[in-house]
Amino acid sequence: MKKHIIVQKFGGSSVANVDRIKTVAKRIFETKTKNNNVVVVVSALGDTTDELEELAFNITKNPSEREMDMLMSTGEQISCALLAMAVKELGHDAISFTGNQVGIKTDSSHTKARIETICGKRIKAALKQNKIVIVAGFQGVSDEDEITTLGRGGSDLTAVALAVALKANVCEIFTDVKGIYTTDPRVVKQARKIQNITFDEMLEMASLGAQVMQARSIEVAKRFNIPIHVRSSFSKEEGTMIVKKDEKLEEISVRGVTSNKKESKITICSVPDQPGIAAQIFTEISKSGANVDIIVQNVSHTKLTDISFTIPTSDFNKALDATTKIAKKIRAGEILTDKNISRISIVGSGMRSHHGIAAKMFQALAKNKINIDMISTSEISISCIIDQKQTDEAVKILHKAFQLDKI
């Protein structure tokens, strides 16, 4: 029987101390003994990344990105060497590699590099020697032989990209939760672990507030059709499979509920209703670097209209500056702002073929006196902007209305 190739990724909390490193080593060892080829990707130990960052910022407020990559990449080099030692201690041969050593070639955008190619020759050779291979996550090397890092969620990306390069059967992402949930279990105690979810649904959930995996890695997995298994480092239980298509897809119209409290709203009143005005406004705001999310413009019967939009609260100040500037230029009226909003969303590929999902969502909210301020829809999600105080209540209502506690 041809051996399976399994890529396993362990995050920083899974290797936060010596005991956890030993536990992870056992887990890897068990996977290996089931006649698999195992390639492991590991993040930096617990707080290492924060500690290194603090050192840098104590030296300069504005560290060179090239030197930051030189510095930060050591975190993963440390953890992969220690993990290799721990596996060898269990009696199985293992070898650690830096991103450079396995030929993870990236562009030169330091601190946020993009993977271009993966050679993987050394990994294949080590697997042939029956070794467990442990690769430093989050890092690569540019054509100029500079060490680069991949930015937030970089170790997930390393894992998925290696799975692609090695034609792995599955990429397992080990984390401190048991999988993807129908909604945040800290908010709704009836939240259920989802067994299967499609790449598209997962992408939508990630962009709407679910924080388990970055959209970037899921996009790569989707493109190359690498199944991802999100599961717990601390339990043997199966987690959530992220796959191309779920066999039961037709039956489930809503897969999960997400919420995001970190949005703010800006409204420009009395905008002259002329062609090209919206383009002018949002060009200016985009130049400021703020990411506009939902935009609502009411159909107007006069020559003036109101335009509202939401942005991440972290972009609020720059968005407001840009808005003030452009509003003056186009002779619009007052500017209203609201930081006390939330976005709640339902996500599910089944929506495409099921009618009445939106109506059901709005009714459930209305029945519970939750006012909807703005609405935004995609092919597989519906989002509403509501009063921030009602966020958790709204999540509970929707979770129940779509019977997510019963899947």
Next chain:
Amino acid sequence: MKKHIIVQKFGGSSVANVDRIKTVAKRIFETKTKNNNVVVVVSALGDTTDELEELAFNITKNPSEREMDMLMSTGEQISCALLAMAVKELGHDAISFTGNQVGIKTDSSHTKARIETICGKRIKAALKQNKIVIVAGFQGVSDEDEITTLGRGGSDLTAVALAVALKANVCEIFTDVKGIYTTDPRVVKQARKIQNITFDEMLEMASLGAQVMQARSIEVAKRFNIPIHVRSSFSKEEGTMIVKKDEKLEEISVRGVTSNKKESKITICSVPDQPGIAAQIFTEISKSGANVDIIVQNVSHTKLTDISFTIPTSDFNKALDATTKIAKKIRAGEILTDKNISRISIVGSGMRSHHGIAAKMFQALAKNKINIDMISTSEISISCIIDQKQTDEAVKILHKAFQLDKI
């Protein structure tokens, strides 16, 4: 005027924290502004090396040397990135490099690799762009693209080897003492800093107990005639120049006094006085891995003789095991041991041409009732084994007898 190339090496205590890193950066910056090309070699921050080692030994008692190199090399990568940031913060362009990036090619002896070649292309290119270059000490890369480390004193070796490769004018070793002293200033308060010392004298002093620099780096500097300047990180004062030949060499017969309390003595009594017996004994002891230092065999008038030798106390147990074994085999008599000995030595190239130095040493000790147990001489040094309790007293006596407080 052609720019000088200066290689500066800073040890772990010089970069123990953020403030010291900033101080070192200023020092480097000042050297650069004097129209020099500056290449800096840096050790790991203060205790980093110990901390990483502890992590490894908490995971396994017997870590793979290959993985240890992977782990330990991160210490210097961290400090060189931070130092580059600190220099840039002062307004001068700087760039850090790993051993791999500057092509420090070594053999594959992990944890104690030997440098084979240095490419230095990237360093020269960076110097041409007027950058201050900062290189991670202690590390290299093997032909198999494995990270290697150079063992104890490795960063000194990196500095000297880079000085050779770049044809530097001088290699400055910054440390926490002001230079090489006529003897240990903690023992003799009249100890003087030596202005100039030859490579041979320094090698002899290093092997006889002076701990400022490892013999390994001095040997390389001697071979390629790279002057070394040993000086303090915390003071602007000139330190000690280690050079091929001191102009004033003829006048000074004794350059310094060293002592070493970490030696032990083993005596085999009643050894049959036959040709080949000594060879048999010391072959056995050398096989045990113990480094024999001084050997004394008395001329015998009977058919039996006593053989005494000293070894580092750290080798005592294995040397005693081997001795017991061989003594039995050759039917020798009793074995006596003494851990309470010391070696005191005087070192100086001038000895070659000055008569009576040994006599003067023995007289000074005798006058002060210090009994000499064994004697060993080289071309430029004389060592005596004495009672350990009298070590410091003996050092003081010799320091005064040879007027080292008056140079």
